[in-house]
Amino acid sequence: MATEGLLSQRMARLKSSAIRELLKHSKMDHVISLAGGIPSDALFDFEGLNQATQRAITEQPKNAFQYGLTEGSDTLRVRIAELCALRGVKTHADDMVVTAGSQQALDLVMRSLIDPNDVVVVERPTYLAALQTLELAEARVMSVASDKDGMVVDELETLLHTQRIKAVYLVPNFGNPSGVVLNEARRRQLITLADRYGFVIIEDDPYGELRFTDERNPTLFQLGQEMLGHNDAVIYTSTFSKILAPGLRLGWAILPQWLLHKVATIKQAADLHASSLSQTIAEYYLASGRLPTQIDKIREAYKHKGELLGSLIEQELGDVIAFNKPKGGMFLWARFREPFNTTQWLEKTLEQGVVFVPGEFFFPERPDYATLRFSFATATDEQMHEAVARLKRAL
Amino acid sequence: MATEGLLSQRMARLKSSAIRELLKHSKMDHVISLAGGIPSDALFDFEGLNQATQRAITEQPKNAFQYGLTEGSDTLRVRIAELCALRGVKTHADDMVVTAGSQQALDLVMRSLIDPNDVVVVERPTYLAALQTLELAEARVMSVASDKDGMVVDELETLLHTQRIKAVYLVPNFGNPSGVVLNEARRRQLITLADRYGFVIIEDDPYGELRFTDERNPTLFQLGQEMLGHNDAVIYTSTFSKILAPGLRLGWAILPQWLLHKVATIKQAADLHASSLSQTIAEYYLASGRLPTQIDKIREAYKHKGELLGSLIEQELGDVIAFNKPKGGMFLWARFREPFNTTQWLEKTLEQGVVFVPGEFFFPERPDYATLRFSFATATDEQMHEAVARLKRAL
Incomplete structure (x- = not known):
């Protein structure tokens, strides 16, 4: 539009x-x-990327250069599910769409989720390019403050007393630009609110692995599973850009069943699928065991x-x-x-x-x-x- | 949406x-x-692709794996402009956006060009995935028949007497699914109508190089330039998918000045940029001289x-x-x-x-x-x- x-x-x-x-x-x-x-x-890791690229183009040249599946290659989705499990995101290859970086994951989610004038709440400050996807989806953006413990969820709760919202978008780990982490109490509170008020949480997690201490909070995705007993309340997006190489343009979205097909349909119209070559390289890189x-x-x-x-x-x-x-x-x-x-x-x-x-x-x-x-x-x-x-x- | x-x-x-x-x-x-x-x-051409990939990851590893420019790498855009010139599409690196295949070029063009309920005319039959991008942009799709000489432009002219339209989308060369070529008289007629009625032509050309005879029609882009003296009436999209390798997910759009910035802005929100690795490979492949x-x-x-x-x-x-x-x-x-x-x-x-x-x-x-x-x-x-x-x- x-x-x-x-x-x-x-x-x-x-x-x-x-x-x-x-x-x-x-x-x-x-x-x-x-x-x-x-x-x-x-x-x-140029050495590892080089090795993975060699394997991709010599062992699977046809897969690497031919069209592929809209949702992403079967093998890569299995590998990503394994990677997610290490983060406490228990998911399945069938519940995800491989995207051109998490930027595209956000754009596809907004395009499939948001109707014009739907309210989406973000942190203040927030990731600017997420705002761009919200604008394109014609969302009405509202914001709540963020402090040293992340989004001030009490403020969100107050807002919810008078305002119906469709989604909350946030980067709970080392956000761009704030760098802060949403603490566990607020994470739990957010899940409770999502359940009570019927909104969906978009958990954007490009930086979660890049923590400097051993302190680690459960993902919102995991808390949603544990506290609510289902995966319907949290969309989890992440990317290889900050842990491997942004030039591959590879990210992913873990999606509730009610949104999965719609995101895949829009992905097909948007660009058919993510680069087959990048996907094949990522498969071999993950198989090499070098990522940790x-x-x-x-x-x-x-x-x-x-x-x-x-x-x-x-x-x-x-x-x-x-x-x-x-x-x-x-x-x-x-x-x-x-x-x-x-x-x-x-x-x-x-x-x-x-x-x-x-x-x-x-x-x-x-x-x-x-x-x-x-x-x-x-x-x-x-x-x-x-x-x-x-x-x-x-x- | x-x-x-x-x-x-x-x-x-x-x-x-x-x-x-x-x-x-x-x-x-x-x-x-x-x-x-x-x-x-x-x-x-696995041999050529392999060589180009080797050069990309050994000679320009940082460019191949790091973030790049939203509109596409400078070098690749210059190479694409050279390729376009051979097709009679006289353009400049600054007038294009490199995309994830021509599918994304279409999606970005529709998102930037179309307001809800704008009328877009397509051929009947037409490329299905273009319809999907039109639907996402909430276009009102109308159609005119196609025969052995392509879109029946007379029928479009009749429609224009009573209907204001925003754009005409067509595949003038060996279209999917019809396989036919729009003849030169109709091409000229289409340009005249675009000028008279103020609509824009979206010339989708993935197959133009794959002709079986020496018969060759001027592109609509070229006719627009020659007949109207400007580039404002025709958007030209194409891809490496049918001539090199679809798995790279690389295409491009040549855009009028009035639309270029908007497309680039939406491209940034959509996925930041096309795969740097794919772009670097395409640069070396084009430089190798193997494409013809x-x-x-x-x-x-x-x-x-x-x-x-x-x-x-x-x-x-x-x-x-x-x-x-x-x-x-x-x-x-x-x-x-x-x-x-x-x-x-x-x-x-x-x-x-x-x-x-x-x-x-x-x-x-x-x-x-x-x-x-x-x-x-x-x-x-x-x-x-x-x-x-x-x-x-x-x-």
Whole structure:
């Protein structure tokens, strides 16, 4: 459908031009980027990817280059179900659709689930590209605040007293941009509310594996199963982009029976199926057993980077900027202690040669201009030291 | 958006179950399939694909596995512009979006172009999956007949006297399922009408290279440029699926300036970008210079298969079935001379061990039950002899 005049159109434009600007500047040698939401390709398991690719094109060339099933290859879906089981997501190959990254999983879910003006509640701040899919589906987006323990579910409960909602979208683990984790009590409360008020939870989990501690919460999917005795209340989406390689464009959605066929039908119209080559490579990669080691490697590297960035900011900028230490993922979300506009500040930091993403772009409404998102995934230690020094000079 | 109750929902269901049934039976050893719309993987250039893949993952591993640009890689878009130039489509890398096959190109175009209830005119019969994208965009689909020279543009002109339309969708070269080519006079007439009545033409061209003769018509895109002096009236979509490998999921859309940004914005929300790995492989494959030879090989093989199937049907079933000899592409579209229901007949041919696609599924309205589509792309010579003998026995 056409997209004029809807909620986040303005933000999409802003983001689009801002990101373009940032990327343009990020490519300049002297600019250090703490802006991008991309994983570090210095950590990619090129050896394992290479081996898996060799096997895909020599052992299964026809499968790798021919059309495939809309819902994804049988073998890959079995492997993904195994991977999900390790996360406490007990599912079956038949309950999922393989997608072009979790971005497509979100788009397909919104297209199949949302009728125009259906209310979808998101966290404030939230993942911007999810808002774009909600806008395309003509959802009416409402938001509740998020704090250091994730979405403030009490606020959602208050909203539910007067407002019928269709779905809640959230990233419960190390969200983009907030980096926080939804605590277990709130997870349970959310499941109870979903059951009582008849909405569906869209649990978007690209970063769950990338935790820096052994602390681990049950997934909403698992709690839904345990507390309600069925899988109808939670849609679980995830991706290989942050744990393997985003260039493969592979993600997945675990879907309740009542939505599965509709999502598959729209997937067929959208692009027939995900890349057969990428799927065959992922099959062999998962079969190789290298993924757990690779995830450990990424966790360790990001933990170091996240801690370093945190300590540098605390040391150099701690009197003006507050933040929670990241416990996983790729992002450090910060907030100026005094009223401040980080979008305007970006011009100054650009002059000094460092970029981030201003926080306002992640708010569906009531933007907090004092916030900003740093990514620590791609910068080297040296670059982080230099970046924080430059940020300080830009104050 | 939700999809209940719309025009082709019934057809999608029918098709879905029919195709599932067919696929199930096609997998049984004794059943010969003339049903699938897939290219012959016996003709894939595995050597060239293998070489291109090796170069992609060894020379550009980071580009192949990392996130990329929404509109597609710069290099690939330049290569595609060169490929288009050979087809008479003079374009520029900046005027295109690389997509997950032409299926996604159609979905993105419909999502960005169509407001609910906008009228889109298609051929009767037409490509079914295009109807699915139109349904998702909530278009009001109207149709005009097609004959041996393609869409009957006179009929469209009559319609335009009383009906405002937003777009015309057609496959002008060796269309699926009809196999016919829109002749040049009608192409020119269509461009004139687009200009006079202010609609846009969606020229879907997956099969244009697969012609069996040297006869070649200018593309609608080219005629639009020449006759109108601008690129605003024609959207051109195509794919690597029929000339290289569908499993890569790579296609493209050449877009007028007034639509380009909107398509790219929706592409970003839909799946961020096409597989980086597939794009890097396609770059190296195109650079290798093997594509023209590969296209010649496919043309020659399909020409032989198309002629063989034609002559067998003429010989064995010519008294009951009429058809036009295919001049390109992958399909032979046929029609029983007397009133007949090919959907019902499919049950009998299945018993004999041969399947096709009943024609009714390709009609957005007023289905012609006496029609059917044969694909000659994948069956061997022996299988085609046997298939036609079985069809005869099923009469």
